[in-house]
Amino acid sequence: MTSWKERRVTGPVIRKPMQEVLLEKSPSGPAGFVLNKRQSMGDQLYGQILEQITSGRLPEGTRLPAEIELCKMFGVSRPVVRQALQRLQADGLVHARQGSGTYVMARPADRLASFAEPQRVAEFLRCIEVRLVLEGSAARFAAERRSPSELQAIELAHDLFAQEVARGQLSPQGDLAFHMAVAAASNNDFYPLLLEHLHEALEGFMNISLSLTRTSPRERASAVLQEHALIVEAIRVQDPDAAEVAMKFHITQARRRVIDRNRD
Structure with missing residues (x-):
């Protein structure tokens, strides 16, 4: 059975485990989740996922890890994960499907990161x-x-x-x-x-x-x-x-x- 690490709505599976995709080093900074005193943890987790979506490392149709997995990956509480996912959904970037999971639905312009x-x-x-x-x-x-x-x-x-x-x-x-x-x-x-x-x-x-x-x-x-x-x-x-x-x-x-x- 295909795991959440590889599953897509359509198209080929993602070969790299989702943890590696979300935690890999980005051009703008180090891998992992580094707290910044100026920003809430929800903002930072939102930003981590947004950067991966904008860069194309999380393409449209990708299923995100479950809440509990995101908690472990980034060392944050479940309310922080839920806040970030709710705001990503409100912005039309991801969509939660009952009983299925949360999927990437849209991708902002590439130059947003510039x-x-x-x-x-x-x-x-x-x-x-x-x-x-x-x-x-x-x-x-x-x-x-x-x-x-x-x-x-x-x-x-x-x-x-x-x-x-x-x-x-x-x-x-x-x-x-x-x-x-x-x-x-x-x-x-x-x-x-x-x-x-x-x-x-x-x-x-x-x-x-x-x-x-x-x-x-x-x-x-x-x-x-x-x-x-x-x-x-x-x-x-x-x-x-x-x-x-x-x-x-x-x-x-x-x-x-x-x-x-x-x-x-």
Whole structure:
């Protein structure tokens, strides 16, 4: 009987044992699971598996080891393994089949590894969960409360970002300036303060997302700009529901652009 070490959904079996695939030395660092005080164990395990998926060492269709095996391989608890697998599944990278196991379902763009370490990608994607709530709410209040001068600031940030798109020189600073202008227009100082607190993760995520966009077909940059335009228009006409939906849609799409190789 074929073991979990070799089994695939379709195609030939993997000749190398799964433990060796997951623990082998990668171009970006040593083999094994080395704790980093700045990052949670869940983030690091997510990053370890993500790196193997992105590199192609774990191709689509590969069955991952069982939870208990991953615990032994990486020296972590079962809750840590479950957290990493749940987030990989939420990102559409793996899929759990009841009674069968967890399988690799998708692979991000190869060049993702050129723009950030996999563990940092996990951290940045976790920040998206906070941004959805925080910035969706800020956009709603901006639509309700913005002054003419605050709308002008949002439109100026949008125009400057559009100029970057036209030049093919998108920057995290330009993108962040737009989001900060929306937060400031909420007329609640906590929104820009909280975004400022998330600055490192925000800028890191935007750097990955915009780097992928710069190296993709031009339509991708146009999509980002159009999403910004929908937010601006909703705030301009003071439609809180539309502003919140537009902002959440934009952030969700940005997340998908990072992890889905088919969005090139």
